[in-house]
Amino acid sequence: VFIVSDGTGITAEALAHSLLTQFEGFAFEQTVIPFVDSLERAHACVDRIRAAGRRDGDRPIVFCTLIDPQVRNVLLMAPALVLDFFAAFVDPLEAELNARSTHAVGRAHGTTETSDYQGRIEAINYTLAHDDGLTNRDLASAEVILVGVSRSGKTPTCLYMAMQFGVKAANYPLIPEDFERRALPGALEPFIDKLYGLTIAPERLARIRAERRPSSKYASIENCRYEVEQAERLMQRHAIRCINSTSRSIEEIAATILQDVQLPRHSY
Amino acid sequence: VFIVSDGTGITAEALAHSLLTQFEGFAFEQTVIPFVDSLERAHACVDRIRAAGRRDGDRPIVFCTLIDPQVRNVLLMAPALVLDFFAAFVDPLEAELNARSTHAVGRAHGTTETSDYQGRIEAINYTLAHDDGLTNRDLASAEVILVGVSRSGKTPTCLYMAMQFGVKAANYPLIPEDFERRALPGALEPFIDKLYGLTIAPERLARIRAERRPSSKYASIENCRYEVEQAERLMQRHAIRCINSTSRSIEEIAATILQDVQLPRHSY
Numbered sequence: 001v002f003i004v005s006d007g008t009g010i011t012a013e014a015l016a017h018s019l020l021t022q023f024e025g026f027a028f029e030q031t032v033i034p035f036v037d038s039l040e041r042a043h044a045c046v047d048r049i050r051a052a053g054r055r056d057g058d059r060p061i062v063f064c065t066l067i068d069p070q071v072r073n074v075l076l077m078a079p080a081l082v083l084d085f086f087a088a089f090v091d092p093l094e095a096e097l098n099a100r101s102t103h104a105v106g107r108a109h110g111t112t113e114t115s116d117y118q119g120r121i122e123a124i125n126y127t128l129a130h131d132d133g134l135t136n137r138d139l140a141s142a143e144v145i146l147v148g149v150s151r152s153g154k155t156p157t158c159l160y161m162a163m164q165f166g167v168k169a170a171n172y173p174l175i176p177e178d179f180e181r182r183a184l185p186g187a188l189e190p191f192i193d194k195l196y197g198l199t200i201a202p203e204r205l206a207r208i209r210a211e212r213r214p215s216s217k218y219a220s221i222e223n224c225r226y227e228v229e230q231a232e233r234l235m236q237r238h239a240i241r242c243i244n245s246t247s248r249s250i251e252e253i254a255a256t257i258l259q260d261v262q263l264p265r266h267s268y
Numbered sequence: 269v270f271i272v273s274d275g276t277g278i279t280a281e282a283l284a285h286s287l288l289t290q291f292e293g294f295a296f297e298q299t300v301i302p303f304v305d306s307l308e309r310a311h312a313c314v315d316r317i318r319a320a321g322r323r324d325g326d327r328p329i330v331f332c333t334l335i336d337p338q339v340r341n342v343l344l345m346a347p348a349l350v351l352d353f354f355a356a357f358v359d360p361l362e363a364e365l366n367a368r369s370t371h372a373v374g375r376a377h378g379t380t381e382t383s384d385y386q387g388r389i390e391a392i393n394y395t396l397a398h399d400d401g402l403t404n405r406d407l408a409s410a411e412v413i414l415v416g417v418s419r420s421g422k423t424p425t426c427l428y429m430a431m432q433f434g435v436k437a438a439n440y441p442l443i444p445e446d447f448e449r450r451a452l453p454g455a456l457e458p459f460i461d462k463l464y465g466l467t468i469a470p471e472r473l474a475r476i477r478a479e480r481r482p483s484s485k486y487a488s489i490e491n492c493r494y495e496v497e498q499a500e501r502l503m504q505r506h507a508i509r510c511i512n513s514t515s516r517s518i519e520e521i522a523a524t525i526l527q528d529v530q531l532p533r534h535s536y
Contacts, residue, residue, distance in 0.1 A: 007286075007520070007523075008519045015333075018333065022335065022361075023370070025367075026365065034523050034524075035523070061361070067290065081360060083357050083360060085283060085353070088356045088357075092351060093329070096329060097291055097294065099293075101290035101291055102291070103290070117517065124423070155392070163424070163428060163518075251276045251278055252276055255276035255277060255278065259302055259303070265300050
């Protein structure tokens with residue numbers, strides 16, 4: 001399987017991956033070839049594809065997102081099943097909009113001077129500065145504040161929300177002291193409507209913590225059960241919405257939270 | 269424009285965005301509706317789409333990635349131009365592979381127990397721990413180490429490489445002391461083959477730094493010119509590959525670096 005793009009190939013790769021996971025029992029060998037934006041590079045691609053087909057005896061499958069019609073036509077000559085993500089949709093869109101597409105390469109991830117892009121970089125910086133309760137300063141600027149026990153998945157989820165959606169996402173740990181006091185960390189009280197909980201199966205939490213601190217009380221299943229139960233109670237008492245991260249990917253958790261809190265979703 | 273997915277909608281949104289940027293002069297109003305995985309939710313979507321069309325007087329455009337044929341059939345009844353990213357490609361793939369697709373929902377971002385997914389979380393943790401020269405410990409585990417002046421874009425690029433591609437990416441600042449010594453930071457010397465440089469136009473650097481520390485020497489154009497020049501010299505002297513981040517997005521920088529250093533690319 002070759003994924004050929006005139007840009008980064010990230011979108012094409014994701015869509016190809018979605019499609020290929022629909023076919024079980026195949027071991028696809030995937031090669032992404034990004035930045036194919038000239039006839040020369042297109043011909044070089046065709047050579048690689050041809051060589052792979054000869055080597056394996058199977059006809060290669062090529063997914064491509066190529067905007068320039070000339071470059072695309074070169075790829076279409078490859079001895080392979082070539083599936084073009086753009087070609088299938090540009091025609092019906094042109095008809096619907098009664099407009100011609102610009103055929104300009106590299107627009108999808110190409111703009112860095114827009115306020116959207118700068119907002120995204122700001123969101124990443126904000127999220128890094130507000131990871132794990134690092135500072136209480138300017139929590140008011142957070143669009144969402146994730147709470148949960150240590151290692152419940154707050155940090156990767158917040159970073160994903162910032163990186164992918166440009167959301168200023170802070171996170172704050174719930175720790176044994178909070179459970180003893182049976183109260184949220186004081187710094188969070190003014191922002192209760194921004195809080196969103198992450199919880200996790202104690203068994204999985206214990207495994208994750210054991211990688212950091214093997215044989216510690218911190219990682220013991222008893223302690224993990226206690227912390228998770230207490231954290232969930234605290235969230236219930238304050239009517240904080242909550243998602244279980246145990247078998248969900250970062251993408252799924254982030255998309256669910258954004259949907260629940262109805263934050264505007266800017267994708268990059 | 270509606271983007272309807274039975275999963276997170278992230279892939280569909282990215283592809284729709286790529287297509288729509290090909291049409292200039294239109295102000296598309298985009299709504300992503302994720303997790304449409306039941307007939308009930310599909311009917312609710314159709315209602316929203318119909319209402320939007322009535323309100324605006326324009327026929328809505330719907331991009332969808334829906335695997336379940338029954339759910340998809342509901343969407344196809346919407347009074348809209350419905351473009352289905354899966355339908356167009358599943359048939360030719362089935363024919364080529366001589367196999368039926370599983371029509372199982374939520375496979376693309378759904379797996380958290382795989383070694384790939386855990387490798388990704390490890391990469392994120394590694395990258396966070398090795399941001400901005402935070403520690404010299406275990407630099408040997410880095411797959412790539414970005415170097416550059418403060419605010420040249422190292423941190424977001426590293427986080428993106430970890431998050432999107434599962435790459436352990438460290439980063440290390442080049443600071444005035446290094447320029448005076450005309451030498452790389454000592455901690456990096458054993459890893460010269462893992463280094464990759466980021467550079468940036470001094471004018472843009474000055475603007476970025478001024479947001480942090482207005483009217484400082486740090487942000488002055490003279491100082492930015494000096495630092496960038498010195499950093500570029502240092503990279504040249506050590507034959508460190510280098511990319512200019514000025515007008516490139518995080519995605520473009522990350523994809524270029526991965527291609528240059530020929531790191532295997534796992535996408536999520």
